[in-house]
Amino acid sequence: MSSSPKTSVPNEQTIESALSRLEAIVAEIEKSPPPLETLIERYEEGMKLLTTCREKLDTAEKRVEIITRTVGGKEGLEPFFDQ
Numbered sequence: 001m002s003s004s005p006k007t008s009v010p011n012e013q014t015i016e017s018a019l020s021r022l023e024a025i026v027a028e029i030e031k032s033p034p035p036l037e038t039l040i041e042r043y044e045e046g047m048k049l050l051t052t053c054r055e056k057l058d059t060a061e062k063r064v065e066i067i068t069r070t071v072g073g074k075e076g077l078e079p080f081f082d083q
Contacts, residue, residue, distance in 0.1 A: 015056040018049045025049075 025042050033039070 013049075013052055015053050018052045018056075022046055022049050022053075 025046050028034070029039065029042060034042070
């Protein structure tokens, strides 16, 4: 039984590999726009990758806040970004 391979987004994907795949998707679409169905599949994959990147960045931000709080000895959290 042969089925076409589908690109999946692993749960433990690194942010670097997710960004690399996103760049590859954009390059593929810009080079030669694929058929509509393929575009929809790439969009879906890209959205999953984007979610992965956001989750990884949120986790990293929380870790930095915890480290800052622990090292600084303060009870309050210091934000990672100046807003």
